[in-house]
Amino acid sequence: MTLDAAWAVDWVRRSAATVTEHRDELVELDRQIGDGDHGENLTRGFRAVVTKLDGLDAPPATVGEVLRLVATTLMSTVGGAAGPLYGTAYLRASKSGSATELGPDGVVALLEAALDGIVTRGKAGVGEKTMVDAWTPAVAAAVEAADHGAPPSQVFAAAARGAHEGAMSTVPLVATKGRASYLGERSAGHLDPGARSSELILIAAAEAAADAD
Amino acid sequence: MGEQWAPVALVLVSHSRALAEGAAQVAGQMAPGVLIVPAGGTDDGGLGTSFDRVEAALQDATAAGRSAVVVADLGSAVLTSESVLEVADPDVAARVRVADAPFVEGAVAAAVTAHGKADLATVLASAQAAGATFAVLPASARAAVGAVAGVASPAPAPEAATGPVAADDGSVRATAVLRNPLGLHARPAALIVRMLAPYDAKVQVDGVNAASVLDLMKLGAVKGDVLTITAQGPQASEAVGRLVADVEAGFGEV
Numbered sequence: 001m002t003l004d005a006a007w008a009v010d011w012v013r014r015s016a017a018t019v020t021e022h023r024d025e026l027v028e029l030d031r032q033i034g035d036g037d038h039g040e041n042l043t044r045g046f047r048a049v050v051t052k053l054d055g056l057d058a059p060p061a062t063v064g065e066v067l068r069l070v071a072t073t074l075m076s077t078v079g080g081a082a083g084p085l086y087g088t089a090y091l092r093a094s095k096s097g098s099a100t101e102l103g104p105d106g107v108v109a110l111l112e113a114a115l116d117g118i119v120t121r122g123k124a125g126v127g128e129k130t131m132v133d134a135w136t137p138a139v140a141a142a143v144e145a146a147d148h149g150a151p152p153s154q155v156f157a158a159a160a161r162g163a164h165e166g167a168m169s170t171v172p173l174v175a176t177k178g179r180a181s182y183l184g185e186r187s188a189g190h191l192d193p194g195a196r197s198s199e200l201i202l203i204a205a206a207e208a209a210a211d212a213d
Numbered sequence: 214m215g216e217q218w219a220p221v222a223l224v225l226v227s228h229s230r231a232l233a234e235g236a237a238q239v240a241g242q243m244a245p246g247v248l249i250v251p252a253g254g255t256d257d258g259g260l261g262t263s264f265d266r267v268e269a270a271l272q273d274a275t276a277a278g279r280s281a282v283v284v285a286d287l288g289s290a291v292l293t294s295e296s297v298l299e300v301a302d303p304d305v306a307a308r309v310r311v312a313d314a315p316f317v318e319g320a321v322a323a324a325v326t327a328h329g330k331a332d333l334a335t336v337l338a339s340a341q342a343a344g345a346t347f348a349v350l351p352a353s354a355r356a357a358v359g360a361v362a363g364v365a366s367p368a369p370a371p372e373a374a375t376g377p378v379a380a381d382d383g384s385v386r387a388t389a390v391l392r393n394p395l396g397l398h399a400r401p402a403a404l405i406v407r408m409l410a411p412y413d414a415k416v417q418v419d420g421v422n423a424a425s426v427l428d429l430m431k432l433g434a435v436k437g438d439v440l441t442i443t444a445q446g447p448q449a450s451e452a453v454g455r456l457v458a459d460v461e462a463g464f465g466e467v
Contacts, residue, residue: 037261075296079261084292087264088299121292178288 001151002101007212008066009053014204016046022200029193033180037080038193045078045086063102063110067094081178082194085121085131092117104146107155111139122177129175129187134198137162137169153209160199160206167195221327221336222248222274225320226267226285226294230254232316236284240320243427244328249320250274262293271297271309280308280333282323282340286316308333312340319343322399325430343399377444377453385449389456391438392463401464402429408459414446416456423456 019026019042026039049070060066067090075087096113099106115135124130141162145155170192178194180187223240227233233253241249252270255261262285274281285291291311298306310333312319319340326339377385391397403426409416416423418440419432434440440460444453 072300075264075293075300079255079259079263079289081289081292083262083264084289084296087296091296091299121295 001153001213002103003063003107003152003209003212004101005060005062005066007102007208008063009059010208010211011205012046012049012053012066012070014208015201016043016050018200018204019043019046019197022197026193026197029191029196032190033175033183033187034193035080035179038082038197041078041080041082042086042197045074045083048077049073062100064094064096064099067091067110070094081122082197085118085194088117088121089114089135090117092120102152104150104152104155107152107159108139108142108146111135111142111159115139124177127173128177129170129173129180129192129195130177131192131194131198133170133173133192134163134166134195134202137166138198138202151213153206153213156202156206156209160202163195163199163202167191167199170195217246218248218277218279219244219246219327219330220279221331221333222250222279222281223320223323223327223336224267224270224274224281224283224294225249225251225253225316226262226270226283226290227251227253227316228260228262228287228290230258232286236317236320239317240324243321243431244324247324247327248274248279249324262290264293264297267293268297268301271301271305275305275308280336281310282327282333282336283309283311284314284316284319284323284340285311310337312337314340314343318399321427322430325433329433338395339398342395377450377457379450384443384445385453386441386443387453387457389440389442389460391434391436391440391460393466394436395466396435396438397429397432397440399426399430401466402426404459404464405429405456408455409452412446412448412452412455414444414449414452416442416444416449416452418442418456 023039023043026042027036030036030038052069052073071087071090071094074090075083092113093110096109102110118131118135122130124132126132126136138159141158142155145158171190172188174185175181175183175187225233225236230253233251237249237251250270250273252266256263256265271281283294285294294311298309312323322343323336323340327336377387379385393401406424406426409423418429421428421432423429442453442456
Protein backbone atom coordinates (compact mmCIF):
# COMPACT_ATOMS: atom_id res chain seq x y z
CA MET A 1 0.00 0.00 0.00
CA THR A 2 1.37 3.40 -0.94
CA LEU A 3 0.18 6.99 -0.72
CA ASP A 4 -0.17 9.18 -3.80
CA ALA A 5 -1.10 12.72 -4.81
CA ALA A 6 -4.80 12.00 -4.26
CA TRP A 7 -4.00 11.13 -0.64
CA ALA A 8 -2.07 14.40 -0.30
CA VAL A 9 -5.05 16.37 -1.62
CA ASP A 10 -7.32 14.53 0.82
CA TRP A 11 -4.87 15.31 3.65
CA VAL A 12 -4.99 19.01 2.78
CA ARG A 13 -8.81 19.06 2.66
CA ARG A 14 -9.02 17.24 5.99
CA SER A 15 -6.45 19.64 7.46
CA ALA A 16 -8.57 22.59 6.35
CA ALA A 17 -11.66 20.99 7.87
CA THR A 18 -10.03 20.16 11.21
CA VAL A 19 -8.39 23.55 11.77
CA THR A 20 -11.70 25.21 10.89
CA GLU A 21 -13.54 22.91 13.29
CA HIS A 22 -11.00 23.63 16.06
CA ARG A 23 -10.63 27.31 15.21
CA ASP A 24 -12.12 28.56 18.50
CA GLU A 25 -10.04 26.14 20.56
CA LEU A 26 -6.82 27.30 18.84
CA VAL A 27 -7.81 30.94 19.26
CA GLU A 28 -8.38 30.37 22.97
CA LEU A 29 -5.09 28.47 23.44
CA ASP A 30 -3.21 31.23 21.65
CA ARG A 31 -5.06 33.94 23.54
CA GLN A 32 -3.79 32.44 26.80
CA ILE A 33 -0.09 32.56 25.93
CA GLY A 34 0.23 34.37 22.57
CA ASP A 35 -1.59 36.96 20.53
CA GLY A 36 -4.72 34.94 19.83
CA ASP A 37 -4.47 34.81 16.06
CA HIS A 38 -3.37 31.19 15.50
CA GLY A 39 -6.83 29.69 14.90
CA GLU A 40 -7.89 32.51 12.61
CA ASN A 41 -4.62 32.51 10.67
CA LEU A 42 -4.56 28.76 10.05
CA THR A 43 -8.23 28.68 9.08
CA ARG A 44 -7.68 31.47 6.57
CA GLY A 45 -4.50 29.86 5.24
CA PHE A 46 -5.95 26.39 4.67
CA ARG A 47 -9.12 27.86 3.18
CA ALA A 48 -6.90 29.62 0.64
CA VAL A 49 -5.11 26.34 -0.09
CA VAL A 50 -8.40 24.56 -0.76
CA THR A 51 -9.51 27.41 -3.02
CA LYS A 52 -6.32 27.04 -5.03
CA LEU A 53 -6.72 23.24 -5.25
CA ASP A 54 -10.30 23.69 -6.46
CA GLY A 55 -9.10 26.11 -9.13
CA LEU A 56 -6.49 23.80 -10.66
CA ASP A 57 -7.12 22.68 -14.23
CA ALA A 58 -5.62 19.25 -13.61
CA PRO A 59 -5.09 17.41 -10.31
CA PRO A 60 -1.48 17.52 -9.06
CA ALA A 61 0.61 14.56 -10.18
CA THR A 62 2.83 14.11 -7.13
CA VAL A 63 2.68 14.47 -3.37
CA GLY A 64 5.48 17.01 -3.68
CA GLU A 65 3.42 19.18 -6.02
CA VAL A 66 0.52 19.28 -3.55
CA LEU A 67 2.77 20.10 -0.62
CA ARG A 68 4.54 22.86 -2.51
CA LEU A 69 1.18 24.48 -3.25
CA VAL A 70 0.35 24.29 0.46
CA ALA A 71 3.75 25.78 1.38
CA THR A 72 3.60 28.81 -0.87
CA THR A 73 -0.05 29.50 -0.08
CA LEU A 74 0.41 29.29 3.71
CA MET A 75 3.48 31.53 3.53
CA SER A 76 1.49 34.15 1.63
CA THR A 77 -1.75 34.03 3.59
CA VAL A 78 -0.93 33.16 7.19
CA GLY A 79 0.28 36.18 9.11
CA GLY A 80 2.31 35.56 12.25
CA ALA A 81 4.99 32.97 12.80
CA ALA A 82 2.78 30.02 11.81
CA GLY A 83 2.91 30.98 8.11
CA PRO A 84 6.68 30.77 7.69
CA LEU A 85 6.95 27.79 10.08
CA TYR A 86 4.28 25.61 8.46
CA GLY A 87 5.25 26.99 5.05
CA THR A 88 8.83 25.86 5.47
CA ALA A 89 7.69 22.50 6.85
CA TYR A 90 5.54 21.81 3.78
CA LEU A 91 8.21 23.20 1.46
CA ARG A 92 10.89 20.87 2.81
CA ALA A 93 8.42 17.99 2.85
CA SER A 94 7.53 18.72 -0.78
CA LYS A 95 11.17 18.26 -1.76
CA SER A 96 11.17 14.82 -0.18
CA GLY A 97 7.90 13.83 -1.87
CA SER A 98 8.80 14.11 -5.54
CA ALA A 99 7.97 10.46 -6.15
CA THR A 100 4.44 9.66 -7.29
CA GLU A 101 3.90 7.12 -4.49
CA LEU A 102 5.06 7.12 -0.88
CA GLY A 103 5.95 3.93 0.94
CA PRO A 104 6.69 3.74 4.69
CA ASP A 105 10.20 5.12 4.20
CA GLY A 106 8.83 7.92 2.06
CA VAL A 107 6.44 8.89 4.84
CA VAL A 108 9.30 8.95 7.34
CA ALA A 109 11.39 11.09 4.97
CA LEU A 110 8.47 13.51 4.52
CA LEU A 111 7.97 13.89 8.26
CA GLU A 112 11.70 14.27 8.91
CA ALA A 113 11.94 16.96 6.26
CA ALA A 114 8.98 18.84 7.75
CA LEU A 115 10.50 18.75 11.24
CA ASP A 116 13.83 19.84 9.81
CA GLY A 117 12.11 22.84 8.18
CA ILE A 118 10.41 23.87 11.41
CA VAL A 119 13.64 23.61 13.38
CA THR A 120 15.59 25.51 10.72
CA ARG A 121 13.05 28.33 10.59
CA GLY A 122 12.10 28.57 14.26
CA LYS A 123 15.46 27.65 15.76
CA ALA A 124 13.67 25.94 18.63
CA GLY A 125 14.64 22.68 20.29
CA VAL A 126 12.63 20.10 22.22
CA GLY A 127 11.24 21.40 25.51
CA GLU A 128 10.75 25.02 24.46
CA LYS A 129 6.95 24.71 24.23
CA THR A 130 6.61 24.92 20.46
CA MET A 131 5.52 22.90 17.42
CA VAL A 132 8.87 21.09 17.68
CA ASP A 133 7.58 19.34 20.82
CA ALA A 134 4.80 17.73 18.77
CA TRP A 135 6.78 16.98 15.64
CA THR A 136 9.84 15.41 17.28
CA PRO A 137 7.99 12.51 18.99
CA ALA A 138 5.84 12.20 15.87
CA VAL A 139 8.91 11.57 13.74
CA ALA A 140 10.38 9.20 16.34
CA ALA A 141 7.15 7.17 16.44
CA ALA A 142 6.99 7.09 12.63
CA VAL A 143 10.57 5.82 12.38
CA GLU A 144 9.83 3.07 14.89
CA ALA A 145 6.66 2.01 13.09
CA ALA A 146 8.40 1.93 9.70
CA ASP A 147 11.26 -0.08 11.19
CA HIS A 148 8.69 -2.64 12.35
CA GLY A 149 7.36 -2.97 8.82
CA ALA A 150 4.17 -0.95 9.25
CA PRO A 151 2.38 0.25 6.10
CA PRO A 152 2.19 4.03 5.40
CA SER A 153 -1.21 4.44 7.08
CA GLN A 154 0.13 2.84 10.27
CA VAL A 155 3.27 5.00 10.10
CA PHE A 156 1.07 8.10 10.00
CA ALA A 157 -1.15 6.72 12.78
CA ALA A 158 1.96 6.29 14.94
CA ALA A 159 3.08 9.82 14.07
CA ALA A 160 -0.32 11.21 15.08
CA ARG A 161 -0.12 9.42 18.44
CA GLY A 162 3.40 10.72 18.95
CA ALA A 163 2.24 14.25 18.12
CA HIS A 164 -0.60 13.97 20.62
CA GLU A 165 1.74 12.90 23.41
CA GLY A 166 4.20 15.61 22.40
CA ALA A 167 1.52 18.29 22.37
CA MET A 168 0.31 17.26 25.83
CA SER A 169 3.91 17.40 27.07
CA THR A 170 3.96 21.15 26.36
CA VAL A 171 1.37 21.91 29.06
CA PRO A 172 3.76 22.16 32.04
CA LEU A 173 6.58 23.70 30.01
CA VAL A 174 7.79 27.29 30.26
CA ALA A 175 8.09 28.85 26.80
CA THR A 176 11.49 30.15 25.75
CA LYS A 177 10.73 30.78 22.07
CA GLY A 178 8.09 32.80 20.29
CA ARG A 179 5.50 35.20 21.63
CA ALA A 180 4.71 32.96 24.62
CA SER A 181 8.27 33.39 25.90
CA TYR A 182 7.39 36.99 26.82
CA LEU A 183 5.20 35.49 29.55
CA GLY A 184 8.04 33.49 31.08
CA GLU A 185 6.83 31.31 33.99
CA ARG A 186 3.22 32.31 33.37
CA SER A 187 3.27 30.30 30.13
CA ALA A 188 3.35 27.06 32.17
CA GLY A 189 0.03 25.25 32.56
CA HIS A 190 -1.13 25.95 28.99
CA LEU A 191 -1.14 23.72 25.92
CA ASP A 192 0.94 25.24 23.13
CA PRO A 193 -1.37 26.18 20.23
CA GLY A 194 1.23 25.37 17.57
CA ALA A 195 1.80 21.91 19.06
CA ARG A 196 -1.97 21.37 19.13
CA SER A 197 -2.46 22.41 15.49
CA SER A 198 0.47 20.17 14.51
CA GLU A 199 -1.30 17.26 16.20
CA LEU A 200 -4.55 18.06 14.36
CA ILE A 201 -2.80 18.17 10.99
CA LEU A 202 -1.01 14.85 11.58
CA ILE A 203 -4.29 13.23 12.69
CA ALA A 204 -5.76 14.45 9.38
CA ALA A 205 -2.84 12.84 7.53
CA ALA A 206 -3.42 9.53 9.34
CA GLU A 207 -7.17 9.60 8.63
CA ALA A 208 -6.59 10.32 4.96
CA ALA A 209 -4.05 7.49 4.83
CA ALA A 210 -6.46 5.07 6.56
CA ASP A 211 -9.09 5.94 3.93
CA ALA A 212 -6.58 5.36 1.16
CA ASP A 213 -5.91 1.81 2.43
CA MET B 214 18.09 57.01 -11.09
CA GLY B 215 18.70 53.31 -10.48
CA GLU B 216 22.44 53.49 -11.13
CA GLN B 217 22.75 56.24 -8.56
CA TRP B 218 21.72 54.09 -5.60
CA ALA B 219 24.45 52.72 -3.36
CA PRO B 220 25.38 49.07 -4.11
CA VAL B 221 23.71 47.81 -0.93
CA ALA B 222 19.99 48.48 -0.42
CA LEU B 223 17.86 47.96 2.69
CA VAL B 224 14.54 46.17 3.16
CA LEU B 225 12.69 47.05 6.35
CA VAL B 226 10.23 44.33 7.38
CA SER B 227 7.80 45.21 10.15
CA HIS B 228 4.46 43.99 11.46
CA SER B 229 3.20 47.52 10.86
CA ARG B 230 3.12 49.35 7.55
CA ALA B 231 3.43 52.68 9.36
CA LEU B 232 6.43 51.47 11.36
CA ALA B 233 8.27 50.21 8.27
CA GLU B 234 7.57 53.40 6.34
CA GLY B 235 8.52 55.59 9.30
CA ALA B 236 11.80 53.79 9.86
CA ALA B 237 12.54 54.06 6.13
CA GLN B 238 11.96 57.81 6.35
CA VAL B 239 14.27 58.24 9.34
CA ALA B 240 17.02 56.12 7.81
CA GLY B 241 16.51 57.71 4.40
CA GLN B 242 17.03 61.18 5.80
CA MET B 243 20.42 60.03 7.06
CA ALA B 244 21.35 58.26 3.84
CA PRO B 245 19.63 59.70 0.76
CA GLY B 246 21.83 57.66 -1.57
CA VAL B 247 20.54 54.32 -0.33
CA LEU B 248 17.46 52.55 -1.69
CA ILE B 249 15.36 51.71 1.37
CA VAL B 250 12.27 49.61 0.71
CA PRO B 251 9.67 49.27 3.50
CA ALA B 252 7.64 46.05 3.67
CA GLY B 253 5.30 46.39 6.63
CA GLY B 254 1.93 44.95 7.54
CA THR B 255 -0.29 42.40 5.86
CA ASP B 256 -1.65 42.64 2.32
CA ASP B 257 -4.81 44.32 3.61
CA GLY B 258 -2.88 46.81 5.74
CA GLY B 259 -3.37 44.99 9.06
CA LEU B 260 -0.71 44.06 11.61
CA GLY B 261 1.46 41.13 10.55
CA THR B 262 3.99 40.26 7.90
CA SER B 263 3.26 39.40 4.30
CA PHE B 264 5.30 36.93 2.29
CA ASP B 265 4.25 38.65 -0.94
CA ARG B 266 5.10 42.16 0.25
CA VAL B 267 8.52 41.06 1.50
CA GLU B 268 9.16 39.18 -1.73
CA ALA B 269 8.25 42.23 -3.83
CA ALA B 270 10.40 44.51 -1.67
CA LEU B 271 13.38 42.19 -2.04
CA GLN B 272 12.93 42.15 -5.80
CA ASP B 273 13.04 45.95 -5.90
CA ALA B 274 15.99 46.10 -3.53
CA THR B 275 18.11 43.56 -5.40
CA ALA B 276 17.35 44.84 -8.90
CA ALA B 277 20.24 46.17 -11.01
CA GLY B 278 22.64 43.80 -9.28
CA ARG B 279 22.32 45.42 -5.87
CA SER B 280 22.82 43.50 -2.63
CA ALA B 281 20.42 43.98 0.26
CA VAL B 282 20.35 43.86 4.03
CA VAL B 283 17.01 43.00 5.62
CA VAL B 284 16.19 44.54 8.99
CA ALA B 285 13.11 43.03 10.66
CA ASP B 286 11.20 43.77 13.84
CA LEU B 287 9.54 40.94 15.83
CA GLY B 288 9.86 37.16 15.38
CA SER B 289 7.64 36.39 12.41
CA ALA B 290 9.09 39.29 10.41
CA VAL B 291 12.42 37.47 10.56
CA LEU B 292 10.79 34.12 9.76
CA THR B 293 8.90 35.54 6.79
CA SER B 294 12.07 37.16 5.43
CA GLU B 295 13.98 33.89 5.75
CA SER B 296 11.14 31.99 4.08
CA VAL B 297 11.15 34.37 1.13
CA LEU B 298 14.89 33.80 0.77
CA GLU B 299 14.43 30.02 0.93
CA VAL B 300 12.20 30.04 -2.15
CA ALA B 301 13.99 32.92 -3.91
CA ASP B 302 16.32 32.57 -6.87
CA PRO B 303 19.61 31.37 -5.30
CA ASP B 304 21.55 34.07 -7.16
CA VAL B 305 19.39 36.73 -5.51
CA ALA B 306 19.36 35.05 -2.10
CA ALA B 307 23.16 34.95 -2.14
CA ARG B 308 23.20 38.76 -2.25
CA VAL B 309 20.85 39.19 0.72
CA ARG B 310 21.51 39.05 4.46
CA VAL B 311 19.00 39.22 7.31
CA ALA B 312 20.45 41.34 10.10
CA ASP B 313 20.12 40.39 13.75
CA ALA B 314 19.58 43.99 14.75
CA PRO B 315 17.10 46.28 16.50
CA PHE B 316 14.70 47.69 13.94
CA VAL B 317 15.17 51.45 13.98
CA GLU B 318 18.75 51.60 15.20
CA GLY B 319 19.82 48.82 12.85
CA ALA B 320 18.13 50.49 9.90
CA VAL B 321 19.77 53.85 10.63
CA ALA B 322 23.23 52.38 11.21
CA ALA B 323 23.01 50.18 8.10
CA ALA B 324 21.74 53.06 5.95
CA VAL B 325 24.53 55.38 7.02
CA THR B 326 27.14 52.71 6.32
CA ALA B 327 25.56 51.79 2.98
CA HIS B 328 25.52 55.46 2.00
CA GLY B 329 29.31 55.38 2.08
CA LYS B 330 29.13 52.67 -0.63
CA ALA B 331 30.25 49.98 1.81
CA ASP B 332 29.94 46.33 0.79
CA LEU B 333 27.31 43.86 1.99
CA ALA B 334 29.32 42.44 4.90
CA THR B 335 30.18 45.89 6.20
CA VAL B 336 26.58 47.11 6.05
CA LEU B 337 25.43 43.94 7.80
CA ALA B 338 28.06 44.39 10.52
CA SER B 339 27.00 47.98 10.99
CA ALA B 340 23.34 46.97 11.51
CA GLN B 341 24.31 44.24 13.93
CA ALA B 342 26.69 46.47 15.88
CA ALA B 343 23.68 48.72 16.51
CA GLY B 344 22.27 45.83 18.54
CA ALA B 345 24.62 46.74 21.37
CA THR B 346 23.44 50.36 21.40
CA PHE B 347 21.00 50.00 24.23
CA ALA B 348 22.49 46.92 25.84
CA VAL B 349 23.98 47.01 29.30
CA LEU B 350 27.64 48.00 29.15
CA PRO B 351 29.93 44.98 29.02
CA ALA B 352 32.00 44.38 32.15
CA SER B 353 35.19 45.52 30.43
CA ALA B 354 33.60 48.86 29.55
CA ARG B 355 32.28 49.35 33.09
CA ALA B 356 35.78 48.69 34.46
CA ALA B 357 37.36 51.14 32.03
CA VAL B 358 34.83 53.86 32.71
CA GLY B 359 34.89 53.22 36.46
CA ALA B 360 38.67 53.44 36.62
CA VAL B 361 38.62 56.78 34.86
CA ALA B 362 35.77 58.14 36.95
CA GLY B 363 37.56 57.08 40.13
CA VAL B 364 40.54 59.38 39.71
CA ALA B 365 40.29 63.04 40.60
CA SER B 366 42.03 64.38 37.52
CA PRO B 367 41.54 63.28 33.91
CA ALA B 368 43.27 60.02 33.03
CA PRO B 369 46.90 60.30 31.98
CA ALA B 370 46.49 61.56 28.44
CA PRO B 371 47.82 59.22 25.75
CA GLU B 372 49.58 60.78 22.79
CA ALA B 373 47.54 63.28 20.75
CA ALA B 374 44.92 63.72 23.44
CA THR B 375 44.77 67.02 25.22
CA GLY B 376 42.94 67.76 28.45
CA PRO B 377 40.25 70.41 28.79
CA VAL B 378 41.52 73.93 28.18
CA ALA B 379 39.39 77.02 28.74
CA ALA B 380 39.19 79.23 25.67
CA ASP B 381 38.72 83.00 25.63
CA ASP B 382 35.04 82.73 24.68
CA GLY B 383 34.31 80.77 27.86
CA SER B 384 34.09 77.39 26.15
CA VAL B 385 36.26 74.42 27.04
CA ARG B 386 38.19 72.60 24.35
CA ALA B 387 40.09 69.30 24.12
CA THR B 388 41.02 66.60 21.62
CA ALA B 389 40.92 62.82 21.82
CA VAL B 390 41.85 59.96 19.51
CA LEU B 391 39.27 57.33 18.57
CA ARG B 392 40.65 53.94 19.62
CA ASN B 393 37.91 51.42 18.94
CA PRO B 394 38.07 49.50 15.66
CA LEU B 395 34.57 50.39 14.43
CA GLY B 396 34.90 54.11 15.16
CA LEU B 397 32.00 56.29 16.20
CA HIS B 398 29.20 53.88 15.28
CA ALA B 399 25.80 53.68 16.90
CA ARG B 400 26.79 52.11 20.21
CA PRO B 401 29.52 54.57 21.23
CA ALA B 402 27.44 57.44 19.86
CA ALA B 403 24.62 56.40 22.18
CA LEU B 404 27.05 55.90 25.05
CA ILE B 405 28.30 59.47 24.61
CA VAL B 406 24.78 60.89 24.58
CA ARG B 407 23.76 59.00 27.72
CA MET B 408 27.03 59.69 29.53
CA LEU B 409 26.77 63.45 28.89
CA ALA B 410 23.10 63.74 29.79
CA PRO B 411 23.57 64.41 33.55
CA TYR B 412 26.15 67.18 32.98
CA ASP B 413 25.04 70.80 32.97
CA ALA B 414 26.91 71.54 29.75
CA LYS B 415 26.42 71.83 26.00
CA VAL B 416 28.98 69.63 24.27
CA GLN B 417 30.03 69.42 20.62
CA VAL B 418 32.18 66.83 18.89
CA ASP B 419 33.81 68.12 15.70
CA GLY B 420 31.21 70.86 15.73
CA VAL B 421 28.10 68.67 15.94
CA ASN B 422 25.76 68.35 18.90
CA ALA B 423 27.02 65.54 21.15
CA ALA B 424 23.48 65.04 22.48
CA SER B 425 22.38 63.60 19.13
CA VAL B 426 23.14 59.98 18.33
CA LEU B 427 22.40 60.57 14.69
CA ASP B 428 24.59 63.67 14.41
CA LEU B 429 27.48 61.83 16.06
CA MET B 430 27.07 58.87 13.73
CA LYS B 431 26.92 61.16 10.72
CA LEU B 432 30.46 62.32 11.48
CA GLY B 433 31.58 58.95 10.19
CA ALA B 434 34.59 59.14 12.48
CA VAL B 435 36.85 56.09 12.24
CA LYS B 436 39.65 54.61 14.29
CA GLY B 437 42.60 56.96 14.54
CA ASP B 438 40.59 60.13 13.92
CA VAL B 439 41.34 63.01 16.27
CA LEU B 440 38.07 64.38 17.66
CA THR B 441 37.80 67.98 18.73
CA ILE B 442 35.54 68.30 21.75
CA THR B 443 34.15 71.63 22.86
CA ALA B 444 31.69 72.50 25.63
CA GLN B 445 29.99 75.41 27.31
CA GLY B 446 28.25 75.66 30.67
CA PRO B 447 28.91 75.29 34.40
CA GLN B 448 30.11 71.67 34.08
CA ALA B 449 31.78 72.03 30.69
CA SER B 450 35.19 71.09 32.03
CA GLU B 451 33.96 67.95 33.80
CA ALA B 452 31.94 66.83 30.78
CA VAL B 453 34.86 67.28 28.40
CA GLY B 454 37.23 65.47 30.74
CA ARG B 455 34.92 62.51 31.02
CA LEU B 456 34.31 62.38 27.27
CA VAL B 457 38.04 62.49 26.47
CA ALA B 458 38.58 59.60 28.89
CA ASP B 459 35.78 57.52 27.38
CA VAL B 460 36.96 58.11 23.81
CA GLU B 461 40.52 57.26 24.74
CA ALA B 462 39.31 54.12 26.56
CA GLY B 463 37.80 52.98 23.25
CA PHE B 464 34.30 52.72 24.77
CA GLY B 465 35.25 49.34 26.17
CA GLU B 466 35.69 47.92 22.68
CA VAL B 467 39.46 47.72 22.65
